[in-house]
Amino acid sequence: MAQAIVWIALFTLLTLGMLWGLAALWFRLELPSPWRQVTLGLWGLLILGLVVLGVEESVTVRRDWSAPIGQLLLMTVLMTWWFRLRPSHDRPWADDVVHLATGEVEGNRLTLHHVRNFDWRTRDDATVCWERRHYDLDRLDSVDMIVSSWGRPGIAHVMVSFGFGGDDFVVFSVEVRRQRGERFSEIGGFFRQYELSIVASDERDAVRLRSNVRGEQVRLFRIAMPRQTMRSLLLAYVDEANHLYATPRFYNTITANCSTLVFAMARRIGAGLPLDYRMLVTDRLPEYAFSMGGLWQGYSLSELETQGNIVERARQAHDDPTFSRRIRRGVPGWEALL
Template sequence: MREVLTRCTIAVALLLLGLLIATAGGWGVLAITFTGPPDAMLRNSLAGAVAIASLAVLIALGFRRWRWRALAAYLVLFAGLLVWWSRIEPSNERDWQADVAVLPHATIEGDLVTVHNIRNFDYRSETDYTPAWYDKQFDLRKLQGVDLVAVYWMGPAIAHVFLSFDFGDGDHLAVSIETRKEKDESYSTLKGFFRQYELYYVVADERDVIRLRTNYRRDPPEDAYLYRAQGDIEDGRRLFLEYIQRINSLHASPKFYNTLTTNCTTTIWMNTRVNQHHLPFDWKILVSGYLPEFLYQQGRLDSHGLHFAELQRRAHINARAQAADGAADFSMRIREQITP
């Protein structure tokens, strides 16, 4: 009986070890494929070598004589991969797409925050626009609310989420956490796991970052929803300053975007941790399309006493944004009819 138990334990251990090796090998192949040398032949050869080595050690696990030697050799190979991976550095010096070419930053003097390089493009289509940037001073004492914008384009589970800070009198500053892409580079969820994009805070006029999504994106079309967050305004001020700190940090020292750990919603959540009563982490932060409903359930949205379905219906701003288009009071007009 003891011998049978021992064999079962060894079999389970080898199975788990095999799964670990397969996972590590798959990561290594993809890491080299996406982030390896520029020469395609060399890159594919290295990825193939890692795949063959992973398969060989998996086969060797079935032979007691070769098992530990193969595993030791594989550990050396994987350690080399990790050393290479650790030396890949982000950069602010690349040939960037025009919409992310300029880094925002800010200067702080007491309660006055001057934000530099606020994006406000004049769009004729999603890809045809006149770049424009401006600087503006914001008084923290005038901050009166924080809005959450959720944008959907592929069903209810996935959304791009960003915040807009309301300083009163129709004065809003939107901050969208995105990838910083190079020219001729497109976004890929899979590539986002492998240090392909730098992290970028789009600091923009709402007529830019919201209107782009509601008025000009057609392939696929996007649906935007705007909700007012509910909470202590002092928490809002701390959150705004945390955003400013992160923006200045990226201006000085770039960081990589990651599809899972450093994306639009996880980074928002990390920033909100500056406040003592921040939201607990939840799977709906990862499945970002359900984040507004999660916030509603946690009492963090100004619901006006409405059921979520009705609040969501009122929060849909596409029609109002399309009607307002480039109007100076765009921010005010897209908020009409949200409040009962």
């Protein structure tokens, strides 16, 4: 009886592993046609054949271990390939992620290289502009969380904007590093389909792309944070960006995305943030921040979400040089400053 339980458990586990392997091959196997299709078809046939063999073995009194052994050997080959996959900076990247943010600090002056300042016409067409920008850390006085959603339940993109005197803002965004012509797939993000990128950009780029061009719902929340913590978080972003520039890394839909990396950086600078499922259900991240006392005080969550909806203001301020000020009008925490 014990042997039968072990056999069934092992066979089931290896069958699930081979199905996972089929998805991994689908998203990551880089072979030219028709070899890619042949490999996928062969793997599918092997899954089917070993399952049939396993079902036949399971009804016999004296079980043969041929099916689990065959699965184990194939999974060993697959995992050898899987763990040999390496992230790279050397690919034909899409224009908006061709550069990664990097920076250095000299005294109280932060220099960021490759700050994106595109003028977007459509989601795939923009006037390309990358700039080197300088920021006075003594003027750092605000942090905002920008949450953009596009109708998929539980999914949103989270960015963090740092403000300097209410006039100058830089947005950090953790994104997939897509190749030219490649579209984002949440499922593909589980299978090392993309590298990870940290992009620094002007708000007129990062916000307008989502609110004015893509038609997403964009909300802005001012974060209640001491100035020293603001500085620590900003420098944590710069350190993480520099490390990523030196050592490429795969994006992962769960473990390395726009919210979990921010969470890891916040914990590194001493924020006592507990693990919570809302770190993964990213459109509920404002609810998590509110429950931790991180959003602007004196308002309910519904008031913060309603007054923080900046879509209409962003559309009206489309080409205005004071775009960042205009989108903040009426946002809790910004009333006395704008």
